[in-house]
Amino acid sequence: MKTDVEELSPTRVKLTVEVPFDELEHAFDVTYKSLAKQVRIKGFRPGKAPARLIDRYVGRGAVISEAVNHAVPELYNEAVQSEEIFALGQPDVEVTKLEDNDELAFTAEVDVRPKFEVEDYKGIEVTVDNAEVTDEQVDEQVSTLRERFSTLVGVDRPIEDGDHLSIDLSASVDGEKLEDVAVSGHSYEVGTNNMLEGLDETLRGMESGGEATFSTTLVGGDHEGKEADVTVTVHSVKAKELPELDDEFAQLASEFDTIDELRDDVRNRMSEVRRMQQVSSARDKALEKLIEQIDLPLPDTVVDEEIDRRRQSLEQQLSQSGLSKEAYLESQEKTEEEFEEELKAGAGSAVKAGFILDQLALQEDLSADQSELSQYVFEQAQRMGVSPDQLAQHLVESDQIRVAFTEVVRGKAMDLVLANAEITDEDGNVVEQESASETEEAAQAAAAAAVEASGESAEAAQEDAEESKDEAESK
Numbered sequence: 069m070k071t072d073v074e075e076l077s078p079t080r081v082k083l084t085v086e087v088p089f090d091e092l093e094h095a096f097d098v099t100y101k102s103l104a105k106q107v108r109i110k111g112f113r114p115g116k117a118p119a120r121l122i123d124r125y126v127g128r129g130a131v132i133s134e135a136v137n138h139a140v141p142e143l144y145n146e147a148v149q150s151e152e153i154f155a156l157g158q159p160d161v162e163v164t165k166l167e168d169n170d171e172l173a174f175t176a177e178v179d180v181r182p183k184f185e186v187e188d189y190k191g192i193e194v195t196v197d198n199a200e201v202t203d204e205q206v207d208e209q210v211s212t213l214r215e216r217f218s219t220l221v222g223v224d225r226p227i228e229d230g231d232h233l234s235i236d237l238s239a240s241v242d243g244e245k246l247e248d249v250a251v252s253g254h255s256y257e258v259g260t261n262n263m264l265e266g267l268d269e270t271l272r273g274m275e276s277g278g279e280a281t282f283s284t285t286l287v288g289g290d291h292e293g294k295e296a297d298v299t300v301t302v303h304s305v306k307a308k309e310l311p312e313l314d315d316e317f318a319q320l321a322s323e324f325d326t327i328d329e330l331r332d333d334v335r336n337r338m339s340e341v342r343r344m345q346q347v348s349s350a351r352d353k354a355l356e357k358l359i360e361q362i363d364l365p366l367p368d369t370v371v372d373e374e375i376d377r378r379r380q381s382l383e384q385q386l387s388q389s390g391l392s393k394e395a396y397l398e399s400q401e402k403t404e405e406e407f408e409e410e411l412k413a414g415a416g417s418a419v420k421a422g423f424i425l426d427q428l429a430l431q432e433d434l435s436a437d438q439s440e441l442s443q444y445v446f447e448q449a450q451r452m453g454v455s456p457d458q459l460a461q462h463l464v465e466s467d468q469i470r471v472a473f474t475e476v477v478r479g480k481a482m483d484l485v486l487a488n489a490e491i492t493d494e495d496g497n498v499v500e501q502e503s504a505s506e507t508e509e510a511a512q513a514a515a516a517a518a519v520e521a522s523g524e525s526a527e528a529a530q531e532d533a534e535e536s537k538d539e540a541e542s543k
Contacts, residue, residue, distance in 0.1 A: 071086075071151060073153070077365070078365040079181075079182050080177065080180065081177070083176045085174055087139075087172045088170075089171060092139050094139075095135040095136070099135040102134070103134070155178045155179070156370055157373075158178075159178035179369050181423055181426070181427075184427060186358075189488065190488040192357050195491075195494060196345075196349045196491060197345070197346065199499075201342060205338065206338065214313065216321075217317070218309060220232055220307070220308060222306050223305055225305075227272055227273060229258050229259030230259055231258045233256050235301060236251065236254070237264075238250045240296065246296065249298075265284045266298075279299065279300070279301045280300055283297055284296060314327055318330040343499075354482075354486055359420055366416060366419050371412075374418055374419050375411055375415040378411060426477075436476040445459050
């Protein structure tokens, strides 16, 4: 087989492959065996008809066409590997020469990952927010906990924000009562302003047993947009009664004996969250800087596929939430044009980041073992709300284990960038990166055990992952 590679652009190549017919023997053998099982020739059992009779029965041209269809994908893959091409997506193939007992020639145009090296990834400087937790922030968290243990008690005074009411609502448009708007015994917290415009203003100052009417514009139902007269009747008024912030509260709301111990625990937990947020922020900022400092052409088709994937994902989320795209754009304060620009920019950055991390992984010979794949499956299963063994089975059966392998290796490449980054907070203090916690180690052990429960699926996943790594290295 003779192969010639023409670079059409930094991200697209054209392979020209020429193959003598004597190198197509395997393809013809497979074709004849397949056709022999399909045709019925007198005097021969199914699958036993000789090649010369099959040529005569179905036509030599049909046999050649079938053999070429079988051979071209294999020849293309062989050419890609021998020429060390990192192909992306499916090629555009055209047979340019096909002469019986002479030669097969075809061309294949395909997008490729551009050739580059990841340099200067060590020592990237990033600044993150401070992790210090203030007394005010601790007070806010303790107050939130205190709210959870509040009780509602009846009060005999004018209604204030924060009061919890039991109310009836009825409405009419032009004197006609609207049955679909009426509610009875509805629980409502004054100040939330999440029902009807003007309701909170009307309720403030009223008392239990009171009734009032106000005008508002209906925002839903059959009468959306119409001006309606709404009558509200208050049946009861209750206010929150908060427990005292003392040792007794600490014993009620936690495993601690004193309020000081509870506050210390809240501070420690908040500090831990802040440290994790620092690392996450540093990770994002380091990747952004790495993307900025590497000039890289991107294949349009790959970027377009990422744009389509992101658009479909958003449309699915909006559909599930019952929100229209127009309402979503309004909530984000974006125009359609701004949305499309952000979508394209985000897709381009994602594709570029993938290329960079893939290349860094190849340069540093990074791979993924069974335990790391298990941890990935465990984390993804948690997000999806399914069992790890079910997800592992699905990944193998849908041939998505390569995606899992790629994501794990890219994560390790990003870890390498972060480990070599210079991270400081806003005050100039160096942010230390801690090793995996006991919780993470326990999660990894649980992940391994869960995936092992899938038996052969886990083994198949690992084998496929190793094959994927071998192919990547060969390119």
